[in-house]
Structure formats: C-alpha cells, structure tokens
Amino acid sequence: MIRPRRADHALVAAYTGRVIVGVGLLMCIPLVTALLFAEWDVAVDFAVGILASSAIGLGLQTLFHTRHELRRRHGLVVVSVAWLVATAVGAIPFWLSGHMGSVIDASFDVMSGLTTTGLYLIQDLDHVSNGLNMWRHVLTFAGGLGIVVIALTFLFRGTVGAYQLYVGEGKDERLFPNVVHTARAIGSVSLTWLAVGTTVLAVIAFALGQPPARAVLHGLWLFMGGFSTGGFAPQSYNTFWYHSAAFEAACVAIFVAGSLNFALHWALWRGERAEIRRNIEVISFAVTFSVFFAVVSAGLAQSGIYPDAAVFFRKAFYLLASAHTTTGFGTIYSRTLVVQWGPVAMMGIIAAMVIGASTCSTAGGIKGFRVGVITKVFLEDIRRMVSPDSAIVTERFHHIRDYVLQEETVRSVLTITIAYLTMYALMTLIGVMNGYPMVEAAFEGVSAASNTGLSCGVLTPAMPASMRIAYTVAMWLGRVEFLSVFALVGWGIATVRGR
C-alpha cells in the first residue's frame, strides 16, 4: 500500500476546490430568485453561502496550486471529498433559513437533493421562500447530472484526467472519446428536456389556475425534481397537490426520461430509433416493471381500496413508475402505503426501488443493466447445462452496440449488486433495531439507499439522529455506487499505514 505524498493530498485539495467554486456559482441562481421576489433575508443567506464556498474553493486552489494531472485514485477521492464539502457549504442557506431543526437535518436535505433522493426534513415546507425552493431544486437537478459533470462542462476545459472524476460519480459511458465533450452532450440533452418539460408543466399549471409567475416556477421546479429523479416538490403533498391527471402524465414522461441512460438519449438524438427496443436496460426495465405492477395490482386488489379501474391504474402506475425510476414523486399520503395499500403492494414498490433504473442516468438503485446481465448469466448457465460438453456457449446483449458477455463484466456487476443488497439489508436492520416494523424499516431504508425518496412515514425530524446520519451516508454511498467512498476509505488507511 503506497502512502499518498503531500503532492497527492494537494492535488485532491486543489481539484476539490474547483468543484466547490462550482457549487458557489450554482448558488447565484437562488440568490437571483430571492432578489427578484424581494426576499431580502433569503438573499443574505445565499450571499453568505456564496462567500463561504468561494472562500473555501478559491482558498484550496490557491494554497494547493498544482500542475499535476489527476490519476484514477485521485479522481475517485476528489469526488468523495467534493460531495461531502459541497453538502456542508450547500447546507448553509438551509440552516440560516430557520426551517431546519439541526445542522444534521440541513446536511440531510442537501445530501438528499444532491443524490437525487428526495427525502426531506425541512419543516413547514409549504411556506418556504422561492429562493430556498429554487436552491432545493437546483441541488437535485445538479446532483442528477452530477456536480462533477457540471464542473467538467464549465471548469475543466481540456483536462486529460477529468475522466477519473466522471467515473467517480458512477457514470462510465463515453458518448465521445473526450470526456468533456461527453459531459457537454449530457448537458445538451438535459437542457433540451428542461426547455420542453418546463414549458409543458408550466402550461398545465397555468391552466389549473396558477398565476403566470407561479406556474413557471412550479413547472421549472417539478421538471427539475422529476428529470433528476429526485422527487423534491415545492409543497408537502408533493405532486398529489395538483390533483391533475395531465400533470401526472407529464411528470411520468419526464421522470422516466430522466431515468434513461444518457447514451440511449444520445443514440436517439443520432437517429438510432431501434435502440429504444433493443437496449438491455430498456428491456430489463419493461420486464421488471410489468412483474412488479402485477404484484402491486394484486396487493391493491386484495385491499379493495380502489374499486374504480381508472383510479386504481392512475394511483398504482404513477407510484410504481416513480419508485422504479427512483424518483419519489407521489400522489398518495405517506401513511396510505401502510394503512391502506398493505404489505403486498409495499413489497412490490420496495422491489422496484431495489432495482432502480438505468446506469449513467440520474436514477439510483442496482440498475437495470446489472439485472439484465445477471439474467444473461443465468441463461448462459442453463444453456451450458443442456449443451454438449464440447459446445462453446456465449451470451450476447445489446447496449448501444452488441457485446459478448465477458467474465470481467459479470464480476463488476456482481460486486456492485452485492454491495447494494448488503446496504439495503443494513438499512433495514438499523430501522428494525430502532423499533420500526420490518416492512416499514425496509421501505424507508431501501428508499434512502436507492436514492428514491418515497416515504411511508418513518422519516421525521423526530427520528433518532443515528438513523438520520445513517440515511445520509446511505444516500451518498448509493449515489456514487460505492467506489468513490471505498477509494476515500482506502486513501485514509494508506495515509496512516502505507509505506
């Protein structure tokens, strides 16, 4: 184990500084919003946040100025440290707003936003200022794209080692050979969807009776919360508040789009239309969605809560799509899950959250790609069993191009899948140990660890601090797919015990 030298620590500090400057720049958006709506106290909160992030970011870059390029182990550690520091500075306006019960709660909400989870501990959400609401939704949109992807787009022109940062955030698709161009392509797709999605939602909100400015704000915020598969909304009733089938249909289209792999979006942009029906992730999602929908339908049919088929479908499809894409938007009260939907329907929702959606998207969970590959491994083994000994059996799958299933891919898929399953089990155990019923503990724990954000009512500011901290760490681990955090732990051990 090689002990990192001072130059290595300096490299990590300098690049972390750049990302933190980026977080400070993002805070200018809620600052302008607060000024536009004459929310002067809120503007001061954001001015303090911008000053703090600028001081930390520029200070780190000045103190640890370096011309060295990033290597893989640096990149992963930079991502881990940057997410932690970004959470700390991002929490400043939350804490100053007076809406948070503690610093732990403020950090929880920022981590929930950045990791596109959508659980929240903010109090009196229905009376939060426009500035702070803008910050909540900018956080989740930026987190969905990846704060490092944004930094790559604007702050890392031509940096060869930038790929290591990109990988560290759980994204490994290269839409172009150059990772900075890849980041800009992701930005292009997202901004196009932002323009279309915000317009559609704003028009519906306006038609529902909201004043124009409020309709635009709600359209923008709901788009950001949906496309990022984050699930934040500007009111405590979430999307239930609108009572509109048109609004719900638009939200489903937006959050399913957000859960698709950016490489798939880009293939469609290039005119490769067949990709939508051939891609292993799309097929995996369609199959698991149909299976879990049958489970949820069976649970709801048993409970008899929705006698009308159309209402039944509207509630079940929306919530399952929200869970499977790890969004967290809802059109039912949290406790309805426990007291009316019942354990069978809840298990269907939990299973959807466990798997999640696509790799290299804004979604969380194990991911459809890994489920697809594991299925292929099973099929390969079955074919081997029924084939002659001399036969060479291979499995193929399609993801942008055709692949032959390789041992290396299977190993990587199984490692991450086992890590996720272990984390889900641990989160459930923590909930049960704190006195919550098994199904509720599993629902809430999986929701946090898969970055979904649906709640069955376990998460409240009164929940034990140890659980709030455990949920915060789980959201972080789930979002960066473990590797960056493991790299940070390894970095720490090597610093202490390395040679």
Place this chain on the structure above:
Amino acid sequence: MVERAAIGRPIAAIGIEVAAVAALASVAFLVELLVRWSLQ
C-alpha cells in the same frame, strides 16, 4: 462538441421516449385488468 447531424433530432427523440412510456402504460393497464380479473 455536438454533431451537426444530431441537432435536428432532439424533438423526435423526445417523441420516441414519450411513446415508449405510453406503450409501458398500455402494458401495465392490461396487467392490471388481468390481475383483477384473475383475483375475482
């Protein structure tokens, strides 16, 4: 670095993605009807 050929297609891509969601909803509705009918 956005390819020129790609710039004219984003709206068509969005249309395909929305159509895919509609197809998924259609399948889900059939699943619901099947489950409700079989549990009656």
